[in-house]
Amino acid sequence: MDNVYDNESEDGSDVEKKNENDIWQLPVKGPDGSTIFIRIHKDATVDEVISQISKRKSIRMEQLCVMYTTDKLEYGQGKRLSDYHIEDMYTLHYTVSGAKPPLFKQRCPSPQEQQEADKTTNGSDMDEDSNIWQLTAKLNDTNAHHIRIKKDATVDELIEKISDRIKVPIESQSIIFTTKRLEYGQGKQLSDYGIQDKSTMFVVLRLEVPSLDSLASPTDLWQLSIKDNTGFTYHIRIHKDTIVDKLIDKISEANGSPRERMTFVYKRNQKSCKLEYGKRKRLTDYGIQDKSTIEIIFRTRVTASESQASPPAHVKVKQEEDVKTSDASESSNIWQLTVCHLSGRKDNIIIHKDATVDRLMDKISERSGIPTVQMRNILYRGQKLYQGRRLSDYPLKNNSTLFLGLRL
Template identity: 25%
Template sequence: MELIIQVLSGEKKSVPVNPSATIGELKQQIAPMFNARPSRLRLSITNGQILQLDQDQKTVSDYCLSSGSTVMLLISSTPMPMQVFVKNEKGQTKTYDITDEETVDQLKSKVFQKERTPVDQQRLIYNGQQLESGRRLQDYNIQSGSTVHMTLRLQIDIMELIIQVLSGEKKSVLVNPSATIGELKQQIAPMFNARPSRLRLSVTNGQILQLDQDQKTVSDYCLSSGSTVMLLISSTPMPMQVIKMMELMIKDLNGKSQIVNVLPNATIGELKQHVAPHFEVRASLLKLSASNGQILDHDEKTVRDYGLSSGSTVMLLISSTPVPFQVFVKNEKGQIKTYDITDSETVDQLMRRIYEKEGTPLDQQRLIYNGQQLSSGRKLQDYNVVSGATIYMTLRLRGG
């Protein structure tokens, strides 16, 4: 059918539409013709009296429009509220009144108020795209009646271990429960000015247990947050343990393939870092999936967690936008908060997020990663900040 769209000045334009098209779709169709956003369009018809076409989810035929009908158009200075649905991972659907000019963060706040799901645990998906913090809903073409799917972000239980040497000196370290003893040694060696091969670790739980299997994980030894690990620095290096590597076949959509060797306990984030140079791309742009179609989307999970074994094929897609990942910021009170970032973001952008979440002024924040201070104006990728990384925040002295 053909509808006549008329504005208050008398100007008319005709538009062909399907009778089953919704009012929301009609607005999307005519908005470019009048250089306006769909959320600012008010439609009505006159049939003895004025009838507002204000239900975006209703169809053109629901309002008894027919070919040749005239629809009056008013362009408002403020966006029109609309209803969208948010479906959680339990299958429950709730309705939210929004405008398309609202931000993703504002929608998340509304979801929190209604469902009590913490904002930093919400992962919102629409049309296969993850809605990113700081963006507007109109950036994703969300319309009246749209359904946004919410899943929960994987919460990583970072644990804090106390490392104690024979002199009684203690230092704390943050580790992932899936980290290996070998990785733990690598992490703490610089703290004690020693080589990892000279570190001997043990715990006391009724009896002394040597943590002498470098390929075992922290959780394999039943360590938990607050556990004390005794450290002895040997004068002779510890014999190297041979760990069998896993061979994976990485293939992209163009047919290019590359064999890579990784440890079974390597994380997906580490795999991306390993693969990226072979395909001449940044790790943050890589999306990986197993041959069975499973998306390898949790960078902190290990290759083994996804059931990959030697000989497995991993498909690689290079995205045009960086894939968000989680990092941790530990303040000087020992409190840890999670932040969703991309490595193309700047240090200043991360500092602003910290300010918004913790209230710490930007000029007082001093961020440290891998012993380096993160400088204003630099990008996070300059410091090789990866998924699951812990950044330490101390406060600058005032006037210093």
């Protein structure tokens, strides 16, 4: 998918002066499946939206038909986005009537245009200034640094300038543009990340203490398959020398259920072995290896008095049926949600259906490395998920797809 960000407009100076929360980003999909993104004020007219799409795609406005759901956006009627109930990150679609959209044709410039062109070509200083970009690096909401750099500079030069400006070593920071982290030492250009003049980047300080997993070499990390009694399977990466307690804690966190409600079983050579918590045993003590499968069984809590007494046969059958029903309901409370980024990346998040939106944002941050403060909104079918609420407050279900919008 061809994702293009519209960071510039004819009245860019006015847009910069407005509050960032008043600037909306609208995805616009074409008939060929490509997508562009336009930035516009939330109180803008429909005419301004159609005009931006016309200029971006080089399509005459009389050939352009812009749609939102089943409504056609009418040009020249003085209507605003709110008249069509359009909000931030809502998707528009356009079609082209008649022949293929024409390309720009060469024409003879007018005398005034020729005179202006001569002025720009004669001024060497103006040419030099046009090759200099001013980029903004934000360390937090109140600390922004402006960096002047040549437009054909490498990413390494930009990262070194930012490091010198904020006095933070390169290895202790990450530079984020949209949803991508700028990679140092790869010889990439600014254009490889879609960076343009007046673009804004975010600086994230990496001050956390490195974990055992982060310091381990790839050969020391194992990928274990976790399978529940409904057949649902997901994967966990963990260090081969870790203790079983840490593995159980990871599985419990991924499922959103306390470990007391689950039994962990590893089968080897047709023999089942129950993993014990609190014994300080390692994975190798149970014969667990890379790409092994751990089975989890959801169970109900049984008191000591009930466990000592042996119930009659018909009561025992009824209890087994209740346990199966409880296991299925417990498993149904675990959802796998797909989070789509504007860059095309997709992350699968495993979370309890009654978890909060804040917990979902934390899981997205852990998986993608994007700070939660940079997340602008999470959308499900055009509806925004608000912090402080639970996922069950929205019409979500297992395998639902969410869309993540970031602050630019």
